[in-house]
Amino acid sequence: MQTIGLTDLLRLPECVLSVVEADWNEIIEHASQSQLMGQLAARLKQANLYDDIPKAVRRHLELAELTSRQRSAAAMWEVNVIRRALDPKIRIVLLKGCAYSASADENAVGRMFSDVDIMVQRDVLETVESHLISLGWKPPRLSGYDSRYYRNWMHEVPAMEHVRRHTVVDLHHAINPPVSRCYISPSNYWEQVVELSKGIYVLSPVDRIIHCALHLIQEGESAKLLRDLYDLNLLIDQHCGWTTGLSSLLHRANELGVQSQVQSAVSAAQSIYAKGDTGHVTKDWLGSYLVVAAKVGPKKGAFAGQLAGLILLAYSHFIKMPLRLLAPHLLHKLYIKITGNKT
Amino acid sequence: MGSILLGEISAPDIDRCLRGAGLGLQVGTFRCLVRSDTGCLAEPLRLLYRDYPAATSPEGFYDFRILLKKKRGNLWGGSKVEFEWAGHSPFPPLPLAQTHPLFEWGLNWCVATLSGCHTVIHSAVVERDGRALVMPGAPGSGKSTLCAALALAGWRLLSDELTIVSQTSGAVEGVPRPISLKDGSIDIIRSRFPAADLTQPVVDTRKGTIAYVRPPAPALEICTGADKGIGHIVFPRFRADAALAVEPISHAMALAELLENTFNVGLLGVDGFQSLAGVVAQAECYAVEYSDLSDITAWIDTTCKP
Numbered sequence: 001m002q003t004i005g006l007t008d009l010l011r012l013p014e015c016v017l018s019v020v021e022a023d024w025n026e027i028i029e030h031a032s033q034s035q036l037m038g039q040l041a042a043r044l045k046q047a048n049l050y051d052d053i054p055k056a057v058r059r060h061l062e063l064a065e066l067t068s069r070q071r072s073a074a075a076m077w078e079v080n081v082i083r084r085a086l087d088p089k090i091r092i093v094l095l096k097g098c099a100y101s102a103s104a105d106e107n108a109v110g111r112m113f114s115d116v117d118i119m120v121q122r123d124v125l126e127t128v129e130s131h132l133i134s135l136g137w138k139p140p141r142l143s144g145y146d147s148r149y150y151r152n153w154m155h156e157v158p159a160m161e162h163v164r165r166h167t168v169v170d171l172h173h174a175i176n177p178p179v180s181r182c183y184i185s186p187s188n189y190w191e192q193v194v195e196l197s198k199g200i201y202v203l204s205p206v207d208r209i210i211h212c213a214l215h216l217i218q219e220g221e222s223a224k225l226l227r228d229l230y231d232l233n234l235l236i237d238q239h240c241g242w243t244t245g246l247s248s249l250l251h252r253a254n255e256l257g258v259q260s261q262v263q264s265a266v267s268a269a270q271s272i273y274a275k276g277d278t279g280h281v282t283k284d285w286l287g288s289y290l291v292v293a294a295k296v297g298p299k300k301g302a303f304a305g306q307l308a309g310l311i312l313l314a315y316s317h318f319i320k321m322p323l324r325l326l327a328p329h330l331l332h333k334l335y336i337k338i339t340g341n342k343t
Numbered sequence: 344m345g346s347i348l349l350g351e352i353s354a355p356d357i358d359r360c361l362r363g364a365g366l367g368l369q370v371g372t373f374r375c376l377v378r379s380d381t382g383c384l385a386e387p388l389r390l391l392y393r394d395y396p397a398a399t400s401p402e403g404f405y406d407f408r409i410l411l412k413k414k415r416g417n418l419w420g421g422s423k424v425e426f427e428w429a430g431h432s433p434f435p436p437l438p439l440a441q442t443h444p445l446f447e448w449g450l451n452w453c454v455a456t457l458s459g460c461h462t463v464i465h466s467a468v469v470e471r472d473g474r475a476l477v478m479p480g481a482p483g484s485g486k487s488t489l490c491a492a493l494a495l496a497g498w499r500l501l502s503d504e505l506t507i508v509s510q511t512s513g514a515v516e517g518v519p520r521p522i523s524l525k526d527g528s529i530d531i532i533r534s535r536f537p538a539a540d541l542t543q544p545v546v547d548t549r550k551g552t553i554a555y556v557r558p559p560a561p562a563l564e565i566c567t568g569a570d571k572g573i574g575h576i577v578f579p580r581f582r583a584d585a586a587l588a589v590e591p592i593s594h595a596m597a598l599a600e601l602l603e604n605t606f607n608v609g610l611l612g613v614d615g616f617q618s619l620a621g622v623v624a625q626a627e628c629y630a631v632e633y634s635d636l637s638d639i640t641a642w643i644d645t646t647c648k649p
Contacts, residue, residue, distance in 0.1 A: 021403040029408070029429035056374065056404050063459045070610050 006030040007295070009040060010230060011273050013047035024057045034226040034297055037064035038110030046109075068110050072101045078116050078167050083199055085131055092200055093119040093193055095172060095211065099202040100231070103194070107234035112227075115159065119172040122186070129157055129171060136163050145332060153179045153321055175203075175211050176218060179321045182258045189256075205239040206252050213265035214258055217286070220316025222309035225294035226272075232265060233273035242274050246281060261319070264290060286315065350393030358385035360399050365408065367398030371518035373454060376401055379411035381424050383442040387542045391521040391557045407453045411442055428453055437548075444548050447523065447555065451504050454518055455606055461516065462611065462619050464506040465604045468515060469498035474574030475515040476647050477506050477626075479604045482550070485581035485633075488528035491556050492640050495536045500562040510614065513572040513622045519562035521555035529554045531636060575647040576601070576628045579639065587638040589646075590630045597628035 004015045006027050019027070031037040041061035044050050053061070075098055083092060094102050097113030120128045133139065137160035142150070150158050155174040161167070174186045192204040203211060212235055216228035236242060240249050246266070253262035267283040268290035283291075289308040296305020317326055349357070349368065360366040361384055365376040368388075377384070410427045414436050423436035426449040433452050437445050455463050466479035467490035476498070480486035487503050494500035501517040508515055521542075524532055529544055529552065540557035576597050598620055602608055608615060629646075633639040 022401070024404045025408060028404075033430045054404060056406060059457065059460075060406070063457060066460055067610060070612055073612070074609075 006034070006036065006040065007226070007272055010036070010043055011275055013043050013049050016044060016049045016052055021054055024054065028057060028060050030297075031064075032060075033223075035112045035224065036227050036230060037061060038068035038112055039107070039227070039230060040110070041065045042110035064112070065110055068112050071112065071114060072097070072108070074167065075113070075116050076101060078162075078165075078169070079118070079200065081135065082116075082118065082132065082169075085135055086128060086199075088199055090120060090124050090128065090199070091193070093190075094196075094200065094202050095119055095170075095175070096215070099208060100235075102196050102200065103202050103208075105208070105235060106238045107231045111231070115168045115170050117170045117172065119175070121190070122173040125157070125171070125173045132160055132169060132171065136165075137161065137169050138163050149329065153177055153325060155180075176214060177320055179325060180218075181319045181322065182214075182261060184256045184258065205235075206249060209235045209239060209249060210253055210256065210258065210262055213253075213262040217261050217265055217290075217312070218316055218320060220313040222293040222297060222305070222312060225290065225312075226297055229265070229269040229272055229290070229294055232269040236266065236269070237274075242270070250281075260284075261286075263287075268294065289315075347397060348393065349389060349395050349397035352389070352397060352399060354385045354389050356399065357389055358382060361385060364401050367401060367405070368392060369396040370450070370454075370520065371516065373406045373457070373518065374404070375450065375453075376405040376408045377411070377446070378409070379424075379442065379446075381411055381413050381439055381442045383424075383439060384411065384446060387443040387555070388446075390540055390542060391555055393540075393557060394560045394563050406457060407450070409446070409449060409453070411446055411449075413439065441545055441548050443542070443555075444523075444545055444550075444553055447521065450520070454507075455505055458505070458507045458516070459607050459610055461510050462508040462615055462622075463606045464508065464601055465504070465606065466506040466601075467503045468501040468506040469493045470501050470515070470517070471498050471647075473571035475501065475506070475572065476643070477515075477573055477576045477601075478579055479506075479576070479601060480579050482525075483581070485528070485579050487522055487524060488531060488581075488636065489579050489639060491522045491524060491528075491532050491539075492535065492636050493643065494522065494559055494562065495532070495539055495556070496640065500558050508573070508619065508622055510611070510618050512570070513618070513625070514570045515573060517562070519558045521558060523550075524554050524556060526551045532556060535636065573622050573626045576623065576626050577643065577647070578628075578630045580630065580632045581634065582632055583634055585632050585634045587635070587642060588632040589642065592628045592630050594623050594626075594628060597626070598623045 003023050004019050008015045009027065031040050037060065041064060044053065079094065079098060095117040097111060098117055100108035100111060139160050140158050142158055155177045156170055156172040160169050176183055189203055189207045192207060193201040194204055195201050202208065209232065212228065212232045216225060240246065250259055250263060253259040263281055264284055264286035267281040267287035270281055271283060271291050272294060289311050292304055293308035293312050296302045357366060361377060361379045365378045368375045368377060407428050412425050412427065414423045414425050416422050422439045424439050424442045424445060425432055425436040426434050426445050434445065434448065464479060466477050467486045468475050468477050469490060478486045478489060490503045500519050501515060502520060503522040505518065506515060507518065532539065533541060542555045544552045544554040546552045578600060601619060601623060631639060
């Protein structure tokens with residue numbers, strides 16, 4: 001019999017009944033590395049299987065749940081601080097962890113996140129940024145080059161850390177870089193944002209799914225892939241369903257010009273986490289690499305996983321900016337690395 | 344874990360386990376599996392963890408599967424050792440001679456991290472008659488020396504580094520571990536307690552020269568900790584040539600000081616604050632300046648009674 005791993009438990013929590021005590025070593029370490037410990041606890045609790053877990057293992061799970069609850073409360077507290085400080089006319093859209101948490105998406109339970117991701121419209125970006133600075137969020141010291149790189153090409157300002165509380169705010173004006181191959185004009189999703197409380201918004205459920213899919217490809221970070229694909233799985237499960245709802249999701253992705261990326265991400269999430277009958281999204285080359293990179297994750301010495309990780313990293317750069325910008329950027333980074341010259 | 348104690352296993356056998364599938368060690372309520380290819384760990388572990396339950400082959404679930412791995416250095420640097428738990432390496436690699444201190448620091452980090460659901464205070468703690476005596480202090484305040492002197496003279500050692508207070512009951516959990524002594528305090532403890540087991544001092548660590556004292560066996564006999572909570576909180580302050588000076592301090596002041604030394608204030612939030620405030624309100628609190636170890640231990644023995 002094959003040993004049961006982390007992804008088996010997330011997909012079919014009933015498997016926990018055939019987990020022997022020694023199997024938990026790998027499961028807990030894998031969950032810790034891929035930041036899925038709290039969500040694993042939530043999954044097992046939701047399936048009423050928590051009591052079947054050894055007490056020693058529960059100590060690890062309970063800590064992750066507490067950490068997740070506390071971080072999420074702290075992040076929402078920061079959101080309110082920001083909301084109060086800004087002109088009420090400025091709309092704030094929460095993204096990623098904050099959005100899942102504020103809209104009580106199922107994947108928010110036990111989810112580990114640390115940054116506060118918010119989005120405002122491009123024309124108030126500078127105003128909001130200077131307000132954040134006056135509230136104590138410090139812009140990082142960047143070289144002139146890096147600073148121009150962010151200002152000119154990116155969809156967010158460099159992450160800002162609070163001088164006293166050390167919380168990090170990522171301020172966006174779009175969900176992907178304006179120079180990206182698959183740039184989505186923000187008006188497309190601003191039209192459909194949902195207001196949760198006075199002045200605080202989230203993307204529509206379908207757009208949250210699309211952002212999740214696009215983000216995991218755009219970041220090219222294999223360490224968080226397993227978690228991001230799990231988010232995608234739960235969001236699809238909750239908001240459109242794995243059977244009939246997929247076509248409307250892909251239709252919206254097509255409308256936004258990101259169908260192929262979303263399809264790859266959905267196919268990867270499907271092959272790792274979906275159970276039973278699904279709408280069968282065909283897996284293309286990108287989807288296959290996502291699966292390999294996610295499953296191998298940060299483990300050292302696994303060649304296939306590292307190769308898949310590299311390919312994803314290269315692809316993420318490829319879609320982030322056109323070659324005429326990317327080539328000089330990579331050359332510049334290489335030059336800095338060789339010379340150690342940081343100006 | 345198995346019914347054998349680490350002291351019953353020979354050093355070469357311990358080294359074989361460390362190089363192979365791992366050596367199981369029960370520390371308080373935590374189960375550890377230690378692996379290392381450095382060859383520097385078997386001797387100090389056998390000396391210090393003599394009375395701890397151990398296992399020569401892995402079995403069941405371990406809270407920490409720890410790896411201390413030799414890293415080949417460059418031509419002029421020499422080999423180093425790296426600490427790893429579940430892919431986390433919280434410390435930079437250190438010279439091979441510091442393998443054992445790195446193990447102790449790493450295990451402290453593991454225990455402090457996993458105990459996050461309880462209040463975890465950076466402080467020495469000993470117990471008598473079910474009541475804990477907590478001794479927080481900055482490096483150099485002499486808390487470890489004082490802790491060693493008390494633990495070797497009848498107080499039960501709970502920890503020289505981490506005071507873990509239950510969020511629900513206020514009891515102090517014991518995770519007894521070797522006591523680390525720095526620089527001058529090594530000779531002080533050696534001359535005061537000639538029978539105590541100490542490791543060979545390791546020089547030039549980031550904390551200076553350190554040696555570890557084997558925890559006296561009573562520390563390991565009952566693993567329940569101080570179930571009646573904290574009786575006394577003493578903030579020791581070592582100052583050369585000072586006469587013993589005792590100053591009672593308010594609960595509010597003691598609470599503020601303890602919060603400064605608590606690792607997970609942010610994680611526990613309001614609940615953590617309230618629980619700790621409740622615990623401190625039950626305790627007598629003092630700031631004590633001293634230069635002579637005999638003076639302060641004599642004062643503690645008469646004052647800190649249940």
